[in-house]
Amino acid sequence: MTDLQTEPNERLETKTSTATSIVSMLFRFQSLFGLVAVFIVAVLLSPVRDGANIFVSSDNLFNVVRAVSEIGIIAVGMTFVILIGGIDLSVGAVLGLAAVGSAVLMVNDDFGMWPAILIVLAAGLVFGLLQGIASAVFGIQAFIVTLAGLQIARGIARIWSGGQGVAIAYGDGPGEAPVSFSLLGERTFNGLVPIPAIIFVVIAVLAILFLRTSAFARHVFAIGGNEKAARLSGVPVTRVKVIVFGLCGLLSALAGVIHAGQLNQGGPNDGSGYELDAIAAVVIGGTSLSGGRGSVVGTVAGALLLGVLNNILALRNVDPNVQLLVKGLVIVAAAGLQRLRPAS
Amino acid sequence: MTDLQTEPNERLETKTSTATSIVSMLFRFQSLFGLVAVFIVAVLLSPVRDGANIFVSSDNLFNVVRAVSEIGIIAVGMTFVILIGGIDLSVGAVLGLAAVGSAVLMVNDDFGMWPAILIVLAAGLVFGLLQGIASAVFGIQAFIVTLAGLQIARGIARIWSGGQGVAIAYGDGPGEAPVSFSLLGERTFNGLVPIPAIIFVVIAVLAILFLRTSAFARHVFAIGGNEKAARLSGVPVTRVKVIVFGLCGLLSALAGVIHAGQLNQGGPNDGSGYELDAIAAVVIGGTSLSGGRGSVVGTVAGALLLGVLNNILALRNVDPNVQLLVKGLVIVAAAGLQRLRPAS
């Protein structure tokens, strides 16, 4: 009798479990679908010279990674912010502020490289923390807080820089920045691998491990998923939120330092519009803007997707206006790919 | 015994009702707090010439309204989108597209004024509907759909206009637009009241009534409040969402037509960044970005607040960089004011 009951039961369960296991398999790599697809298309469309596929040439691929490194680093920070259900529109402006800061401190104020960098990173951290406080403590929506933060950071950057990009000359005389700072623009492994790319990869790996293993990350997901439940379970919601915004500010500032190092200048308008690219990368990577669901792996994939897209469009010399169209469509498509997930 | 039970009860009822009535009084005007505050400050800071306060001069006030009319009209549409828990980043680009469209159709293709306007408005509507379908039917997050929409609209506008602003000359020869179109740049009531201001006010009033009285509006709020519950209660969720995005596209296109009429030109890059101003206006007006709560009255107040702010900063001709700082701070403060509401 009991057998009779359980028997059909078993079948059902196993049936679903195999189904779901396949689904979850797909899941695990879903955030990469878009990247893989775009990559393949890029290889196919790439111009070929002397039988060599230009796109897949190591030089070109490293160019791609270098080109996305700043956006990528920002996007990593943005991922955390979005996971708690927030958003940060100030990242581009903070990048500009940090770029100006490093230039002004080293060139005009004759700071050493490390002091300058540390001050700038601290500034970014504090700026982020303040935004976090405004949104987490005073409950003002992150969108508006960081929209204001964007303008404030730009304002400060323009005033600080005197309204002009501050050029960075290298040397050890006064008004010159330490030569070592210019490394940020160099490539190692006999001129192959750009330093910014390396920094990006390191940051990404650290973030991935942190998100996978830390209790803090659990709290981040919990806040995004159900803030009330998190609070009742003793998660220090406010603190976590503030820290996350601080982290995002810090990473934006880091991107700004790299920016200055790569371009040998800190410009007050640097990084305009980067916030949208970063957010796009995060969403394309399958992180939900409503918070609680997502991954850094996806974000990295999303950033690379955008990089590959820009690169192949350039290699094919697609008309810039048409490029806008194509990018728009690809972004929607890529985001659509993420929707395939059953959840919700 | 029973008396004993009910009696304190009675007292309570009355007590609360007075309390709540006061609160709700405040509520009713809360969305105006920010505007009132900024307005007063503006009056105080305004330069005075021969005893007359420049800021409150009717000329200047009408300038303010004219200056915000386009953002205001867009913000009205944005309010509906945000009420259903969405967001529309494409409004500025759609404005540009519409501006180019009206110019090209009348100047290059010799369309009459009304045909041109209707075609452009229809285009805006369709563009919005398509975005609505992408987000409501295919469930792609509105943020990313409209971010892509932004790029697509810009791309089309640039291609359509050949990359350059299309100048609008008036007359009835070929290559000239009907003189009546230039009315959009004029002022009526012996040169006092700008036409765009009038259109803005009319749209706003209509929207306010619509949101207050229509059954459709109830559905809009319900969707923003709890989409699943709305669906189970028989609200045609998908349809409502699509329509709302269409409405926002339509109003953006209208703003674009006005833009072209005011500036006698349709430029492919017109309206860049308007989306952020519009969203700021909506949020400052007390509408919640999480949807379900807000009002058009508030949005109008928010738009005017931004206008007054820009105006007084220019009248005092504050250093542009400092202006950025001030604007940022005021926006946060204004948004903070809205938080005073007890809810949630």
Next chain:
Amino acid sequence: GTTHENSGQGGSSAGQAPANCKGPSGHYLIGMSQANNAEPYREQMNKDIQNAAKAIPQFEVKISDAAADDSKQVSDVENFLTQQIDLLIISPNEATPLTAVVKKAYDKGIPVLVLDRKVDGDAYTEFIGGDNVDIGRQAGEHMKKLFPNGAKIAEIRGLAGSTPAKERQDGFAKGIEGGNIDIVATVDGDWLRDKGQAQAEAVIQAHPEIQAIYSQNDPMGEGAYLALKAAGKEKTVKVTGIDGLPIPSGGIKSVEQGRLAATFVYPTGGKEAIAAAKTLLIDCKTVPKTQTLPTQLVTKDNAADVYAKANS
């Protein structure tokens, strides 16, 4: 490709032709890295280049748009290098940030023509462009001519933080020295018509006494004109602009139609760039290191002719 690797300073120093000159028989891929297509002036530059290039069958021009982002422009050039272009034309968004990558191209032996804004150092083949400071100065002097016994004026600047905005401001300041031209208000119009209009409206309210407006480009000047018109002052207050693009929506037409009192042609250098490319690649001759393009004062009297000549 193998042609460039060992060509060292091939594109460089005056006196010898570029190593990659293949004469009339060759086919040449030219990369044009534009700073920002969103600016009418730069869009015009692209047009001039394309039109000029049409006349030369050996040339194939590819244009990229950096959308006002230095980083993007660096990538654009990198991508051109990946495609092994034969010549690079670049209109840098900013000088210093693009210097390194331009040098990289130049050192690869690719001739580099820099338009509108110089990069640092001398790792380029030729610079072709106008002089913003000088144009600003001339605008200032013209203002003095318009008001021999002084005037109160307002200045509408371009986007804060952009080089030309600074240069045109400094130049103008020099230009008006001596004649007592008094700048009573300075506002930012971000190069945009609508911004210029709104700002001008406020200025007119705050300073009804102004007799002229110096706008750092024509679109903002058009905006200012609209503001004046609304205030019924378009007849009394003069507006001068800069750029003078020879297109229907450009400044020359505005002057011709009496909205702007004057504008100063800021040449794009597009034609000249293609000409230089021809000299380098087809004629295998050298080009001067610098070619500064003269500006031209456009007033109601000469507007029509200037427009016609520019479009001939």
Next chain:
Amino acid sequence: MDIAVDDAVAALVEMTGVRKSYGGALACRDIDFTLRAGEVHALLGENGAGKSTLMKILAGEITDHEGMVAIDGTPVRFTSPVDAQHAGIAMIHQELDLVPGLSVAENIFLGREPRTRLGTVDVRRMYRETRELLAATGVALDPRRPVGELRTGEQQLVTIAKALGLDARVLIMDEPSSALSQAEVEQLFVVVEELRKAGTGIVYISHRMEEIGRIADRATVLRNGQVVAEFDARAMTAAQAAEAMVGRSVQTLFHTEGGEPGEIVLEIDDLVVHAGRVRPGRREPNGITLTVRAGEIVGLTGLLGAGRTELLETLFGAGSRGRWSGRILLDGKPIHPRKPRTALKLGMAMVPEDRRIAGLALEHSVHANTVLSIVDRLAVAGVAVRAKETGAVREMVERLKIKLRSIRDAVGTLSGGNQQKVVFGRALLTEPKLLLLDEPTRGVDIGAKAEIYQLLGTAAEQGIAVLLASSELAELVGVCDRVIVLRDGRSVAELDTRQAGEADLLAASMGVAEPGTDSTIAADMVELAESPAGEGTS
């Protein structure tokens, strides 16, 4: 009517003169409440009486209260739930507060994750301890499954396990059984019994009288935020309790005899749903056959996850997309509703299972929530007519005796039971011919239940056909004419409530002769154990 309590056992918790008001409305007025070690103290009262509020104060969630709270005789003032947890107080919330995206284990250890030496989360230990805790509650879920894909009942068991994990000295259970069906409740009682023996003090809140009778030692009754009676729970009768809660004697709880059934309204013939995408934990209809006649109240019973909810969702066009086989006839016409809107147009109305997720916009007013389904109908040329709406709402508030200050208040501020009544009212306003009810009296007090049953009765008499899914057997036996038993999404039996009793229903649901024996509960757990693994976060 108070009973002498032996003060031999020292009070573990002592609350005296506790007051709490929400915007002028007193939820608790000078309440004295004690809890002793090793006792199960039932807290009874109407919806809105103040039970949850009182307990939230004890659990440190509400901090802006007056009055004193003492643990072991020493006064305390908690500043946060964590604070209270350190003092050994754990609470199982009436509204399930879990994070859908996190796994079962992550939820259970949220905020107190075990760490490795490296400071990373000790996942292995977390899973191990989770399995133990779940075993204690009698459910063997996979600790890695995201809570979001668990059924309401399973989620409730997870919250119980979570509370047990705190091994507190004071355990507050606010309606822990509302989403459980009999078998799980039995297991829950086993747990409670063990805790009692271990000397834990337990506050047990429930609207199911028979449960109180079975496990509680003492019962305190609240009304309007005041203590109005205290009973020896074992001696107490349901009638006494009811009277104390409502303030008057509650007559027949159940509307007994329905009028003569009329035409067949709903006929389902071997309905099978092949979901387009398999959603873990969902039990789609897998061979359902039943009929409901006009004026008839037909019940649906089954174990946790038997598929009642999915059946109702499918009928209402809210189920999973996918192929169908079999037929659904409404008034003899085949139908296939794909969205609730069409279902409503066809004359169906539904009270969904989880009011907070599927029922209400908590921030919106009672008014807005109640009329939502009929704004179209009441509108003239697309313009909503407030007067008509307010009329309709007021009428429902009257009929359902919804306890509120004003229909403008946010529905979120109503007590659980009253929120449920609002959802119910919205359904009735559509004047349906077929009413689909999924746990309509979950968390509703006996008084209100009686009223709802009356309503069902009148509805039936007016010829409305009612399909009622409930986990409360007494309710089914009392209200329904017939009860359909579901198992694994199949309709396996139909019982006539004139002959069958609760025991028969339970037996039929579990598919055995003898109800409640360990072996079958074990079998039930095995089934849950087999439920598939989902994907973790990140």
